Amino acid sequence: MSVRDFFIRLSKIDRKYIYLVILIGLIIPLIFPPHFPQKMSPQVKRVFEYIDTLPKGSYVILSADYDPSVAPEVHPMYKAVVKHCILRGVIPIGMTLGVQGAGLALDAFTEAEKVLGARRDTDYVFLGYQAGGAVVILGLGEDIKSVYKTDYFGTKTTDIYALKPVKNYRDIALVISFSGSAIPATWAVYAYTKYGVKVAAAVTGVSAGDFYPYIQAGQFIGMLAGMKAAAEYEDAVNRILKEKGIGKFSTSAIRMMDANSIGQLLIILFIIIGNIGYFLSRRRK
Amino acid sequence: MRPLLEKKIPLALVFIIGIIMTLQYFVPHPISQTIYDNSLMWDRAIASMAYIMAIVSFLRFHSRRLKDKNYAPYSLVAILSFAAMVLIGFIGGTGSDSLFQKMYDNMMVPLQATTFSLLAFYMSSAAYRAFRIRGIEATVLMITAFIIIFGTTTIGNYVPKMNEIVEWIMAVPNLASKRGIMIGVGLGVVATSIKIILGIERNWVGG
Amino acid sequence: MILKTILFILFLSPPRVFSPDGTGKKLTIVLDIPDAIRPQITTLNLVRECSDGKIDTLDILPFLKAYTDNSLSHKKDYRYKILAYSNGNLIFESEWSEYTRPTAKWFDKDKLPLFIAMMLFTIIMIYYIAQARANKPLYLRPIAGLEAVNEAIGRATEMGRPIIYINGLTGISDIATIAALNILSHVTKRAGQFETRIVVPCYDPVVYTIAREIVKEAYTTIGRPDLFNPDDVYFATDSQFGYAAHVAARMVREQSATNFFMGYYFAESLILSETGASTGAIQVAGTDSVAQLPFFVVTCDYTLIGEELYAASAYLSREPLLTGTIKAQDLAKLLLVAVIVLLSILSLFKVNITLGLF
Numbered sequence: 001m002s003v004r005d006f007f008i009r010l011s012k013i014d015r016k017y018i019y020l021v022i023l024i025g026l027i028i029p030l031i032f033p034p035h036f037p038q039k040m041s042p043q044v045k046r047v048f049e050y051i052d053t054l055p056k057g058s059y060v061i062l063s064a065d066y067d068p069s070v071a072p073e074v075h076p077m078y079k080a081v082v083k084h085c086i087l088r089g090v091i092p093i094g095m096t097l098g099v100q101g102a103g104l105a106l107d108a109f110t111e112a113e114k115v116l117g118a119r120r121d122t123d124y125v126f127l128g129y130q131a132g133g134a135v136v137i138l139g140l141g142e143d144i145k146s147v148y149k150t151d152y153f154g155t156k157t158t159d160i161y162a163l164k165p166v167k168n169y170r171d172i173a174l175v176i177s178f179s180g181s182a183i184p185a186t187w188a189v190y191a192y193t194k195y196g197v198k199v200a201a202a203v204t205g206v207s208a209g210d211f212y213p214y215i216q217a218g219q220f221i222g223m224l225a226g227m228k229a230a231a232e233y234e235d236a237v238n239r240i241l242k243e244k245g246i247g248k249f250s251t252s253a254i255r256m257m258d259a260n261s262i263g264q265l266l267i268i269l270f271i272i273i274g275n276i277g278y279f280l281s282r283r284r285k
Numbered sequence: 286m287r288p289l290l291e292k293k294i295p296l297a298l299v300f301i302i303g304i305i306m307t308l309q310y311f312v313p314h315p316i317s318q319t320i321y322d323n324s325l326m327w328d329r330a331i332a333s334m335a336y337i338m339a340i341v342s343f344l345r346f347h348s349r350r351l352k353d354k355n356y357a358p359y360s361l362v363a364i365l366s367f368a369a370m371v372l373i374g375f376i377g378g379t380g381s382d383s384l385f386q387k388m389y390d391n392m393m394v395p396l397q398a399t400t401f402s403l404l405a406f407y408m409s410s411a412a413y414r415a416f417r418i419r420g421i422e423a424t425v426l427m428i429t430a431f432i433i434i435f436g437t438t439t440i441g442n443y444v445p446k447m448n449e450i451v452e453w454i455m456a457v458p459n460l461a462s463k464r465g466i467m468i469g470v471g472l473g474v475v476a477t478s479i480k481i482i483l484g485i486e487r488n489w490v491g492g
Numbered sequence: 493m494i495l496k497t498i499l500f501i502l503f504l505s506p507p508r509v510f511s512p513d514g515t516g517k518k519l520t521i522v523l524d525i526p527d528a529i530r531p532q533i534t535t536l537n538l539v540r541e542c543s544d545g546k547i548d549t550l551d552i553l554p555f556l557k558a559y560t561d562n563s564l565s566h567k568k569d570y571r572y573k574i575l576a577y578s579n580g581n582l583i584f585e586s587e588w589s590e591y592t593r594p595t596a597k598w599f600d601k602d603k604l605p606l607f608i609a610m611m612l613f614t615i616i617m618i619y620y621i622a623q624a625r626a627n628k629p630l631y632l633r634p635i636a637g638l639e640a641v642n643e644a645i646g647r648a649t650e651m652g653r654p655i656i657y658i659n660g661l662t663g664i665s666d667i668a669t670i671a672a673l674n675i676l677s678h679v680t681k682r683a684g685q686f687e688t689r690i691v692v693p694c695y696d697p698v699v700y701t702i703a704r705e706i707v708k709e710a711y712t713t714i715g716r717p718d719l720f721n722p723d724d725v726y727f728a729t730d731s732q733f734g735y736a737a738h739v740a741a742r743m744v745r746e747q748s749a750t751n752f753f754m755g756y757y758f759a760e761s762l763i764l765s766e767t768g769a770s771t772g773a774i775q776v777a778g779t780d781s782v783a784q785l786p787f788f789v790v791t792c793d794y795t796l797i798g799e800e801l802y803a804a805s806a807y808l809s810r811e812p813l814l815t816g817t818i819k820a821q822d823l824a825k826l827l828l829v830a831v832i833v834l835l836s837i838l839s840l841f842k843v844n845i846t847l848g849l850f
Contacts, residue, residue: 015410015770018406018409018410018413019406019409019410022405022406022409023406026405036439036440037439038439038442039439039442039443040442041442041448042448042449042452043448043452139553139555142553142555142556143553143554143555146553146554146555147553205437206783208455209455209456209459209460209463210460212452212455212456212460213456213460215456216456226437228437228438228439231439232442257439258439260438261438261439261440263405263409264434264435264437264438265435265438265440266409267408267409267412267413267434268431268434268435270409270412270413271412271413271416271427271430271431274413274414274416274417275416275417275418275427278417278418279418291709307610310603311599311600311603311606311607312597312598312599312600313513313514313515313516313596313597313599313600314514314515314516314566314596314597314598315515315516315517315566315596318515318517328665331698332663332697332698335697335698335700335701336697338697338700338701338727339694339697339700339701339727339730340727342700342722342726342727343726343727343728343729345722345723345726346723346726346727349723355745356745359741393731396733396734397731397732397733397734400733400734400736400737400760400763401733401759403763404759404762404763407762407763407766407767408762410766410770411762411765411766411769411787411790411791412790414769414790414791415790415791416790463782466780466782466785466797466798466799467782467798468825468828469798469799469825470780470782470798470799470802472613472799472821472824472825472828473667473671473780473798473799473801473802473803473821474667474780474802475610475613476613476617476802476817476818476820476821477667477670477671477802478667479613479614479617479817480814480817481670485621485813485814485817486674486805486814488673488674488676488677488678488706488805488809489670489673489674489677489702489706490709
């Protein structure tokens with residue numbers, strides 16, 4: 001069989017073999033992670049560097065506005081940002097506008113306690129869920145402790161040590177909305193436009209396209225979009241952990257992205273092979 | 286009598302209720318809100334009756350298939366699963382700690398996730414088959430797909446300007462075409478609604 | 493302290509109350525509390541007295557400058573008084589406001605531009621319908637997907653295999669589903685003329701009941717009520733991936749010759765269309781779901797994009813009344829594009845005119 005015939009046959013290969021190759025291509029990196037070197041994309045870099053250069057004792061609101069259906073993409077981002085803040089001495093204030101986000105956000109703070117020894121109400125604050133959507137966002141601009149009279153655990157916010165210097169958005173360096181829907185746009189409209197607080201978005205890959213106009217308009221300082229951004233951020237936080245001699249790395253997003261990347265590269269390879277075969281078969285005719 | 290019941294009365298009902306509900310949107314008066322709330326209740330009541338018919342259809346469809354050797358095993362599983370979940374739900378309740386919920390969480394959710402994961406494989410075979418350089422448009426489609434697929438991998442970050450190109454494609458031509466389609470869809474929705482309310486479109490009632 | 497007391501007394505004005513909208517259920521109370529006093533307030537109460545004598549105390553956020561009271565009645569009058577506390581001590585008590593009744597209006601003025609646009613569009617539609625009725629030929633550009641419907645049905649007839657028709661995964665309240673059902677009627681009539689079997693697995697129970705009647709009526713219209721098989725139009729399941737699995741399995745087992753995907757779809761679209769493609773079926777899709785269009789374009793032979801789905805019924809029937817509405821849609825789109833272009837050009841010269849319409 002000549003090379004030409006080989007490629008022509010390959011371009012008409014049965015689906016079964018494509019699925020088999022994809023299956024192998026996805027399983028192997030999950031079992032034997034290749035640890036592709038991660039390089040930060042510009043949008044992720046903007047958010048990372050912003051938090052990285054904040055003075056110690058700054059406050060960042062992390063709003064977990066997502067649910068379990070988008071957790072594989074967004075939850076690793078939330079965990080990574082929480083750890084980043086605590087490692088840099090920035091105090092993350094966790095909250096959520098959706099009921100299901102509370103459990104997920106709590107999971108991230110619990111992990112930070114285990115890995116970094118973070119102390120509740122000193123190194124981080126978790127306010128939990130508050131109903132009201134835009135009303136809550138507006139209320140935080142006036143008085144956070146009036147909107148959240150108690151935190152998630154029932155402690156009065158006026159008694160929380162870490163919250164004492166905080167009144168409203170003027171004391172907040174950044175708000176990041178983690179979501180699988182259009183909630184980050186609500187934060188941009190109400191928090192940034194009315195109160196001028198810096199806002200960033202952390203969203204799924206599918207919905208990222210809808211938020212580029214907000215970045216172009218300067219309403220978001222940056223955006224974490226999809227699994228790739230989660231892997232990049234996770235990798236950057238792991239490097240900080242390594243610097244500080246803490247060996248408990250998180251690799252969930254990195255491993256998934258490795259598998260994802262190999263899958264996508266295989267698709268590109270199939271497309272190239274398919275086109276070579278297609279051209280050769282046309283030339284033969 | 287049949288044309289009256291099957292065509293004229295439904296068309297008249299749709300016209301009257303369509304006009305009322307259209308005007309209701311512009312009228313903030315509490316009477317308008319009451320009409321809206323009542324229409325939602327009617328909607329739920331009709332949906333409940335439709336569910337009964339749907340379940341009868343489901344059971345009839347699968348019970349007839351039990352006689353066919355090719356389909357019998359699958360239809361048997363469908364009927365038994367249905368019966369089991371109904372009984373478990375009625376006997377043990379459907380609360381968060383119930384057996385019903387546990388079966389849903391441990392069987393249904395993984396099955397849904399498994400079917401969802403088929404997308405990864407189907408996407409690869411669809412891309413393999415579809416992205417061929419057949420003409421100018423197909424070539425542009427393929428090149429764009431290449432850039433986006435490659436740009437969203439980890440390795441894409443190492444190619445100079447790749448992220449900026451991907452961002453530009455997503456933020457400009459992609460978003461522009463999406464918005465264009467949505468404008469057209471919006472007009473299509475309004476036109477179809479008006480056609481149905483005014484009785485111009487009658488296929489739903491048999492032509 | 494005395495100065496503060498004088499200030500408190502001076503600023504003890506009753507709260508201003510007005511009706512924010514015409515629903516007859518809300519009143520907005522403006523809390524004119526001087527900023528100097530606000531930091532001392534730890535609890536802010538609003539006392540509401542109804543004209544029937546009922547008194548309620550509402551606990552509101554201290555920093556609010558206005559509060560909207562909901563769930564009122566347009567047949568009663570209400571008045572309000574502000575009570576401000578600092579660590580349990582009453583420091584501020586305003587006078588009672590005037591009795592105010594929530595206004596119930598018969599037209600929402602904020603929606604006037606929308607109403608005008610709707611009426612304009614309806615007038616344009618009626619004009620073109622009248623034109624079409626007067627037998628003026630209206631040109632419609634050919635749409636490949638709709639031209640191919642006959643070809644697709646013919647293929648199923650030749651091969652002796654069924655057509656699978658899917659109405660999408662949303663309920664009857666979604667216009668895309670209604671458009672899909674309209675096309676179902678046409679396809680059933682054409683398929684019935686060739687005695688080709690059409691299978692319609694339904695996702696939504698209400699859609700199932702309507703699809704059943706449409707198919708039955710379509711066969712009756714062409715004089716072949718005997719062709720209707722109730723087991724061919726059935727309710728499959730209302731679980732998204734359960735439905736996808738069922739339909740995919742049906743396509744593979746029955747080796748359908750033609751598949752129609754009309755309506756609104758979610759993530760299962762690729763599972764359905766790729767499975768259909770793997771069986772070698774000819775596939776025609778039509779959806780207004782922007783996210784799923786790329787998958788259908790890649791896997792189906794023909795795709796109706798967005799509004800083409802809504803135009804399909806007019807194309808297939810060529811009824812003057814329906815073709816007239818397509819012209820109206822096109823004119824409305826042209827007007828909209830002209831407005832967008834004009835406003836974009838003006839904004840380049842820093843002239844921002846929206847006339848309060850947008």
